[in-house]
Amino acid sequence: MSQSAITPEAAAALLAAQGVSAPEGADGYARFVTLQLGNSAKAFARLAFEEEPSGYTGALKANAR
Amino acid sequence: MKDADITGLSCAEAARAIRERKLTAVKVMEATLARAEAVHPKLNCFIRIDKDLALDAARLADKDLARGHLRGPLHGVPMAHKDMYYRKGVPASYGGKVGPAQAPSTATALERLDGAGALQFGVLNMAEIAFGPTGHNYHFGHCRNAWDPARLTGGSSSGSGTSVAARAGYAALGSDTGGSIRLPAHFCGTSGIKPTYGRVSRAGAMPLSFSLDTVGPLTRTVEDSALVLGAIAGADQRDPTTDPRVVPDYLAALKRPVAGLVIGRPRQYFYDGCDPEIAAALEASLETFRKLGAKVIDVDLPDFEAWNAAATMIIGAEAAAMHGNGLRTRPQDYSPQVRARLEQGMAIPAAAYIDSLRLRGVALNQFCNEVFSKVDVLHAPVVAFQTPTIEETDVGGGPKMSALLAQVTRLTRPGNYLGVPALSVQAGFTKAGMPVGMQLLGRPFDEATLFALGHAFQGATDFHRKAPSA
Numbered sequence: 001m002s003q004s005a006i007t008p009e010a011a012a013a014l015l016a017a018q019g020v021s022a023p024e025g026a027d028g029y030a031r032f033v034t035l036q037l038g039n040s041a042k043a044f045a046r047l048a049f050e051e052e053p054s055g056y057t058g059a060l061k062a063n064a065r
Numbered sequence: 066m067k068d069a070d071i072t073g074l075s076c077a078e079a080a081r082a083i084r085e086r087k088l089t090a091v092k093v094m095e096a097t098l099a100r101a102e103a104v105h106p107k108l109n110c111f112i113r114i115d116k117d118l119a120l121d122a123a124r125l126a127d128k129d130l131a132r133g134h135l136r137g138p139l140h141g142v143p144m145a146h147k148d149m150y151y152r153k154g155v156p157a158s159y160g161g162k163v164g165p166a167q168a169p170s171t172a173t174a175l176e177r178l179d180g181a182g183a184l185q186f187g188v189l190n191m192a193e194i195a196f197g198p199t200g201h202n203y204h205f206g207h208c209r210n211a212w213d214p215a216r217l218t219g220g221s222s223s224g225s226g227t228s229v230a231a232r233a234g235y236a237a238l239g240s241d242t243g244g245s246i247r248l249p250a251h252f253c254g255t256s257g258i259k260p261t262y263g264r265v266s267r268a269g270a271m272p273l274s275f276s277l278d279t280v281g282p283l284t285r286t287v288e289d290s291a292l293v294l295g296a297i298a299g300a301d302q303r304d305p306t307t308d309p310r311v312v313p314d315y316l317a318a319l320k321r322p323v324a325g326l327v328i329g330r331p332r333q334y335f336y337d338g339c340d341p342e343i344a345a346a347l348e349a350s351l352e353t354f355r356k357l358g359a360k361v362i363d364v365d366l367p368d369f370e371a372w373n374a375a376a377t378m379i380i381g382a383e384a385a386a387m388h389g390n391g392l393r394t395r396p397q398d399y400s401p402q403v404r405a406r407l408e409q410g411m412a413i414p415a416a417a418y419i420d421s422l423r424l425r426g427v428a429l430n431q432f433c434n435e436v437f438s439k440v441d442v443l444h445a446p447v448v449a450f451q452t453p454t455i456e457e458t459d460v461g462g463g464p465k466m467s468a469l470l471a472q473v474t475r476l477t478r479p480g481n482y483l484g485v486p487a488l489s490v491q492a493g494f495t496k497a498g499m500p501v502g503m504q505l506l507g508r509p510f511d512e513a514t515l516f517a518l519g520h521a522f523q524g525a526t527d528f529h530r531k532a533p534s535a
Contacts, residue, residue, distance in 0.1 A: 011412045018411050019393040025462065029409045032467050036381075037417055039374035044420040047427065053419065055426030060263065060484055063433035064310070065511035 005034040068096040069232075073532065076142055076235035076289035080182075083130070083141040090130070090141030090184065094123035097143040098186060101233040108209045108231060110224040112148045112158055112188045119143065119186035126184060139296060140182030146238040147222050148188035149195060149271035150175050159271050160221070161193035161204045162398040163391055172269025173304065174238055174280050174297045181296040186234075189224030193403045195240055195273045196384055197221055198248050198473040199458055203400035207455050210253060211533035212499055216452045219248035219473075225283045226253035230500075230533055236284045236293045240270060241487075242277045243380055244447070244477025247504055250283055250489035251447035254500030256519065256529065257283040258290045260298065261308075261510045262484035268303030274383040275306075276422065277376065277481040286529055287490060287519035291315035294512060310510060318513035319520040324358025326518065328505075329440030334369040335476055339449040346493035346501040347446050350522065354444075357521050364439055367431045369479050375421035375428075376482035377471070382418040385410030405462030406470075429483050433508065441514055443506040446476055447489055452499040480506055488515035491528045500528070 011033065012026035071093055074082065082088040098116055105111050126141040148158045151168035152175060158164045175185065190208045192200065200208040200218035208223035210216045211231040218227045222239025226249025229237050239246040241259035250257030258281045265280040272278060282293035295315040300307045330351060336344060351361050385392070388399075388407050396404055436443055450472070460466050480487040485506050492503040505515045523529050 006412070014412050015408055018389070020408055020411060021396060025405050025408065028405070028464055028467060029412045032409050033412045033414075035467075036374045036378050036413070040371045040378070040417070040421065040424075043368055043371035043375065043424055043428075044417075047420060047423055051423040051427060053422035053425070056422070056429065056484070057426075059426035059429040059433075060261070060308075060509045063429060063437070064509040065507075065514070 006030045068099055071096040072100045072232040075286045076139070076284055077286070077292055079235055080139055080142050084135060086130070090123040090126040091120065093141060094119055094143050094184065094186065097234060101145070101187065101228070104211070104228070104231045104233045107214050108211055108227050109206045110190050110208055110228040110231070110233065111145065112190055112205055112224070114187040116186070119184060122184045126182065136180070136182030137296070138181055138292060139178065142183050142235050143186045144178065144183050144236050145187040145189050145228060145234045146175070146185060147191045147225050147240060149191060149240060150238060151269035157271065159194050160191040160202055161400070161403070163194065164271070168269070170269055173266035173301045174270065177297045189228055189237055191224055192221030193400055194388065195221040195242065195245060195271065196403050196406060198244055198470060200249070201455065201459060209455070210452070212254060215454050215456070216499065217252055217455055217458060219252035221245040222249045222283060226250060226255055229253070229255050229283050229285060232532060236282050236289055239281060239283050241279045241281060241481065242273050243376065243474045243481055246281050246283060247447050247477050247487060247489040247502070248473065251502030252452055252500065254491045254528070254533070255283050255285055256287045256290045256491070257281065257489045258294055258512060258515070259480065259487045260294060260512055261486045263306050263308040264298050264486070264510065264512070265294070266301035266304040266307050268301055272387055274380045276379050276383060279481070287488070287516055287523055288316070288319055290488070291319055291516045291520070308510065313513050315513055315516055318516050321513070321517040323354070323518050323521045326359045326442070326514070327440045328354055328359050328361045329364035329436060329443045330361055331366050331443060331445055332363050333366045335445040337449070339446060340451050342451065342495045343446055343449060343501050347444070347503055350492040350503050351444060353522055353525050354518070357525060359518070362440065364436055364443070367428070367435055372428050372479045372482045373475060375424050376478045378413050378417055378421045379482070381406070381410030382413045401462035402466055405466060425482060432483055437508050441507070442518060445504050445506065447502040447504045448473065449476060451495055451497065477504070480504070485509055486512045486515055488512070488519050490519045490522060493528055
């Protein structure tokens with residue numbers, strides 16, 4: 001696993017802190033989150049500072065037929 | 066008319082036959098119940114069949130018609146729905162153990178179908194909490210494909226897909242958060258519409274991911290999808306995310322000419338590693354559209370891989386939040402795969418979840434600017450691989466889970482992220498005899514153009530008329 005990946009220990013600790021019993025699959029959870037964060041990181045980096053979730057509704061209406 | 070001929074009618078045809086007094090609602094209901102009871106042992110598609118209630122309801126529908134009261138365009142048509150829609154005082158299983166024993170209200174979609182005259186005769190198997198794209202279910206048993214019971218139905222609206230394909234119901238509500246209408250439509254050879262986010266009320270429907278959940282029907286024809294969507298769509302005070310715009314006459318839209326419409330074939334993403342038989346079926350469907358007068362052009366897509374990842378994080382985080390208390394207090398009530406996926410969602414950082422939501426409007430603008438400036442609809446496969454067996458995809462919550470599930474939803478999930486409407490229509494069969502679907506994605510709130518194209522396609526082909534032997 002690369003240095004930039006979320007570790008299984010970190011994933012397990014996150015879940016335990018939320019009151020979920022010690023997960024058996026922490027290794028898989030860590031890989032999953034690392035993959036999704038990696039795939040979306042470039043897109044997130046291009047997000048304007050001012051963007052907010054409510055912009056979606058406006059985009060939906062603006063692009064409606 | 067023989068029972069097989071009755072159940073072989075489309076939803077629109079059955080409604081017309083009842084309306085014109087060529088068939089009674091009781092006769093149609095009896096034929097449907099007999100068919101449901103015949104196929105259920107092979108397909109495991111029903112969670113409950115309310116036979117006596119359904120026959121009583123059919124008798125009342127006939128009485129109403131006899132005194133001149135037509136309830137609506139679906140008067141007397143039998144339907145069963147995915148078991149995640151509330152009917153006041155009745156249990157909803159959510160495909161598992163965590164649904165309410167007595168629903169507190171009736172779902173808006175069911176109220177509207179009731180108002181249109183449809184008769185609910187049962188509830189259908191589904192992926193547990195609608196959180197699975199394959200049709201496996203460890204509580205009620207795996208749902209089985211009507212074309213080959215050893216193979217996947219797709220999910221999460223698994224019972225909706227296979228029961229409609231098997232002629233055990235004229236239409237069925239599904240729900241689509243990451244592909245859950247389009248996937249079973251593809252695997253089972255039906256039509257299915259995932260409407261624009263906000264087009265259909267989710268009030269009284271089990272929430273999975275409130276930013277992405279949509280409600281829509283699976284049917285045997287595109288005309289039936291238009292008919293049922295027309296009955297359930299529109300603003301609802303009980304769901305503030307619904308859009309106030311007027312619902313178009315979708316049945317009238319079926320008659321729109323398709324000549325001159327421009328269909329986009331994606332250059333990127335959708336055909337990565339696509340099975341040659343599926344690619345060939347999709348190409349043949351484009352040729353049919355060309356013969357109908359539509360123009361087909363290749364289009365470049367923005368970064369779907371990033372959008373797919375963002376959608377995956379939204380679903381994961383929201384589903385984990387919805388079920389967080391359940392995970393803490395009754396984890397044993399979830400099957401290993403669903404529990405593992407929910408736990409996975411609890412490891413997603415809050416900033417990444419919020420960035421996924423912030424990116425959504427930007428992504429939709431980019432998609433519309435770059436794609437819908439050139440084409441009227443985007444045409445794409447629903448799934449890139451041949452239908453596997455239930456056994457070979459039975460990975461539970463083990464190490465192969467994430468990769469398998471990501472592969473199944475890769476081509477459908479971005480549509481939920483964008484929130485655009487997507488119609489799944491059967492485009493052919495593989496050499497193994499399994500259905501192949503195509504999806505047509507349109508501008509926000511432009512379901513009508515999708516219906517026009519899908520209906521024209523079914524007018525030129527007969528895939529939708531073929532019935533499975535199960």
